[in-house]
Amino acid sequence: MNGLITRLILAFVGASLTFTLLPLLESGGGTSLLGAVDRGKSLVVYAAFLVVFGVFVFPGFVSRGRTSGLWPWMTLAGYLLVFAGIPLVFTAYISGVSAPGLISIAALCGIALGVPLVVARVLPRWTTITCHAIGAIFLFALPGALLYLETVARPVPEALVPWSTFHWLHRIATLREVPDPWPFLVLGSAVWVAAVVPFGWSRRAGKTAVLVALFALTGGAAGNADSVERLVSQPGSAHVVSRAGGRARAGMRTPLTITLPRADGVARVSAGLDIHEVPRDGVPHRVLITIGRDARRLRIETEGGADEVPLPVTLVPPVVVLAGWLFDDDVAARAAGMRDGVRLDPAAVPTTPGSLEAFDVLVMTEERFDTAAAEARDAVRRWTALGRRLVLTGPSATRSRAPLGLGAIHRVAMGQAPAAFPPPPPLRPSALDVELTQTFAPPGWQEMDLSALLLFAVIYHVAFLLAFLLPMFLDSRKALGVYLVSVGFVVALVAALAWNVLGTIFLRDNQVYTHAVTLMVAGAGDDPRLVSRQFLCFASMSSESRDLAFPASADLTVYRAGGPTRRVVWRRDAREAVLDGVDLDRFAGKVVVRADRDDAMPLRLVGAPGQDAKLDLQPVDDAPDPLGVRDARILAAYWISGGRLARRFEIQGRRLIDAGPAGSDPMSGEVQVFFRRLVGHFTSPLPSYLLVHMEGLARPDDDGGYLWSRDRGGYLVIPGPPR
Numbered sequence: 001m002n003g004l005i006t007r008l009i010l011a012f013v014g015a016s017l018t019f020t021l022l023p024l025l026e027s028g029g030g031t032s033l034l035g036a037v038d039r040g041k042s043l044v045v046y047a048a049f050l051v052v053f054g055v056f057v058f059p060g061f062v063s064r065g066r067t068s069g070l071w072p073w074m075t076l077a078g079y080l081l082v083f084a085g086i087p088l089v090f091t092a093y094i095s096g097v098s099a100p101g102l103i104s105i106a107a108l109c110g111i112a113l114g115v116p117l118v119v120a121r122v123l124p125r126w127t128t129i130t131c132h133a134i135g136a137i138f139l140f141a142l143p144g145a146l147l148y149l150e151t152v153a154r155p156v157p158e159a160l161v162p163w164s165t166f167h168w169l170h171r172i173a174t175l176r177e178v179p180d181p182w183p184f185l186v187l188g189s190a191v192w193v194a195a196v197v198p199f200g201w202s203r204r205a206g207k208t209a210v211l212v213a214l215f216a217l218t219g220g221a222a223g224n225a226d227s228v229e230r231l232v233s234q235p236g237s238a239h240v241v242s243r244a245g246g247r248a249r250a251g252m253r254t255p256l257t258i259t260l261p262r263a264d265g266v267a268r269v270s271a272g273l274d275i276h277e278v279p280r281d282g283v284p285h286r287v288l289i290t291i292g293r294d295a296r297r298l299r300i301e302t303e304g305g306a307d308e309v310p311l312p313v314t315l316v317p318p319v320v321v322l323a324g325w326l327f328d329d330d331v332a333a334r335a336a337g338m339r340d341g342v343r344l345d346p347a348a349v350p351t352t353p354g355s356l357e358a359f360d361v362l363v364m365t366e367e368r369f370d371t372a373a374a375e376a377r378d379a380v381r382r383w384t385a386l387g388r389r390l391v392l393t394g395p396s397a398t399r400s401r402a403p404l405g406l407g408a409i410h411r412v413a414m415g416q417a418p419a420a421f422p423p424p425p426p427l428r429p430s431a432l433d434v435e436l437t438q439t440f441a442p443p444g445w446q447e448m449d450l451s452a453l454l455l456f457a458v459i460y461h462v463a464f465l466l467a468f469l470l471p472m473f474l475d476s477r478k479a480l481g482v483y484l485v486s487v488g489f490v491v492a493l494v495a496a497l498a499w500n501v502l503g504t505i506f507l508r509d510n511q512v513y514t515h516a517v518t519l520m521v522a523g524a525g526d527d528p529r530l531v532s533r534q535f536l537c538f539a540s541m542s543s544e545s546r547d548l549a550f551p552a553s554a555d556l557t558v559y560r561a562g563g564p565t566r567r568v569v570w571r572r573d574a575r576e577a578v579l580d581g582v583d584l585d586r587f588a589g590k591v592v593v594r595a596d597r598d599d600a601m602p603l604r605l606v607g608a609p610g611q612d613a614k615l616d617l618q619p620v621d622d623a624p625d626p627l628g629v630r631d632a633r634i635l636a637a638y639w640i641s642g643g644r645l646a647r648r649f650e651i652q653g654r655r656l657i658d659a660g661p662a663g664s665d666p667m668s669g670e671v672q673v674f675f676r677r678l679v680g681h682f683t684s685p686l687p688s689y690l691l692v693h694m695e696g697l698a699r700p701d702d703d704g705g706y707l708w709s710r711d712r713g714g715y716l717v718i719p720g721p722p723r
Contacts, residue, residue: 275569512540
């Protein structure tokens with residue numbers, strides 16, 4: 001009997017090491033040795049090994065050793081689960097599977113090792129053949145039949161799908177869905193209770209009843225593991241009003257006033273992308289919501305169900321230039337020369353950052369602008385600085401253009417058509433820009449060092465085998481109970497030490513990776529502004545849910561790598577704006593948050609570029625500096641003319657010394673990737689400019705104790721004369 005136990009343990013540990021390493025081995029070029037079975041499928045490979053071992057290999061040992069009773073095999077099954085717990089956690093970490101998903105898969109593996117024990121109690125003479133039949137049906141025949149029906153485009157019987165073990169392994173470990181683990185835990189507990197507790201098994205009817213009950217419980221648990229959205233009740237009619245003239249663009253934010261019937265709690269409101277929490281208190285609430293592609297209805301979810309109401313906006317095509325008139329009535333607008341556009345109430349201009357981003361041009365009288373409330377005037381100036389055109393009309397205004405940040409303020413005489421001042425090529429940052437997300441959070445931006453992972457897996461298995469030599473040589477000839485206790489001690493000791501290593505290295509509470517990339521463009525004129533767009537990228541080494549907090553006044557746009565199906569929830573109060581419970585991983589669960597700013601220029605450029613020039617970036621002490629530009633470290637500087645790298649500079653603190661023509665000395669690869677993507681997407685073409693590469697800029701979000709945080713650089717653009 002002891003020899004049988006030894007062979008079981010050696011076979012299990014050897015196979016465990018093999019199936020742990022197989023997905024991690026790489027051939028030349030960083031590709032997986034097994035092709036489609038890459039590191040992302042580590043958990044599904046290891047879990048499939050445990051299930052197959054439990055159903056096909058373990059029953060053979062139980063049958064050969066049944067003369068000693070079932071208690072040794074119950075103990076050994078527990079040992080195997082304890083030992084396998086470390087590789088399960090390890091491979092789940094590599095695959096980016098959430099904790100509920102890992103618990104569910106561990107329960108499935110426990111069921112696979114418990115079923116042979118139940119069958120051995122009910123049908124002791126037919127244990128092996130019965131388990132093999134169960135495995136053949138539920139692990140191979142049923143999944144194969146379902147796959148065949150999908151391949152030939154035949155309808156798949158939904159009642160059969162939950163019975164497929166590989167269906168759940170695929171959903172949890174490959175698709176990384178987050179199930180409710182309780183049905184799996186209940187089923188696993190039932191199987192092990194049936195295996196361990198000594199019920200009376202003398203009657204054939206009782207044995208049959210137990211098997212039928214277990215299979216029924218399997219189907220019930222599998223069915224309950226699916227989450228089905230139910231529209232039980234509707235929260236009542238909601239009153240929704242546009243505060244931007246009833247116009248919006250897909251992928252951009254638009255201000256709405258939402259009034260929900262009085263009830264307890266809050267409602268979650270969305271238009272295809274982000275979700276906002278709105279109190280159900282019968283009071284109008286202003287919400288800045290991002291419109292999804294082809295969105296036509298506003299979805300309102302409550303604890304009692306969900307409702308949809310029409311969106312009070314018309315989506316404007318990307319090719320259309322959208323102009324807003326800030327006049328008291330249409331007569332005044334026509335007198336100003338406006339023929340095409342949307343009239344906005346000048347007394348109710350939305351002042352929340354981002355509210356006007358769908359508009360390309362705003363037109364209003366000089367008098368109205370000068371007498372507007374300071375908050376509204378600042379909102380319009382900020383909108384202009386972020387790349388738009390503000391046209392001010394007056395009875396005696398002289399035609400002029402004054403740059404402001406990335407945009408400009410035009411002054412024209414009353415009656416002149418603003419069409420004489422065509423807007424620049426539209427620079428409309430959209431939350432639907434998948435290419436932008438892939439640029440700042442590419443698939444490989446946080447690749448793990450596989451050498452360390454492989455070393456850990458090998459050390460764990462080898463350490464166990466070496467430790468197992470002690471009981472094998474000292475106690476294998478002693479009584480069965482002594483040998484089992486000795487083996488159990490070794491299993492517990494090695495697993496505890498490995499768990500301590502996992503907790504120290506891999507299982508830190510916060511597994512979030514984050515980096516920041518910033519573009520800053522300096523304006524000209526008497527009041528130079530610094531317009532910045534900062535991209536904060538978040539992902540997680542394992543699958544986890546995190547709150548991401550920002551100041552309440554921050555101007556934020558969210559990009560999800562996983563598309564509209566992975567929406568985010570905004571929770572706002574007077575102090576902060578929080579992305580509530582964002583699901584992060586390192587695959588589709590990445591988030592890019594864009595923070596826009598418009599501040600006074602905290603630096604002053606002294607000197608002009610030229611041969612042997614010396615430029616100084618002198619601090620402006622009385623200017624606010626939320627980005628920390630004055631304290632940032634300068635890494636490199638270049639003079640760009642006509643889209644080409646013309647000259648380069650040597651860095652001496654904040655002094656830039658001309659080092660001659662750039663020649664064949666290119667920008668670094670990272671500058672090429674990030675800056676060229678930024679400058680082409682968010683600014684109009686500039687004939688020539690000074691590019692300063694910095695690091696050490698501040699971020700608007702709280703320091704969340706991230707596993708890894710890095711400033712990937714800030715790029716300061718100072719326009720200059722052509723050379």
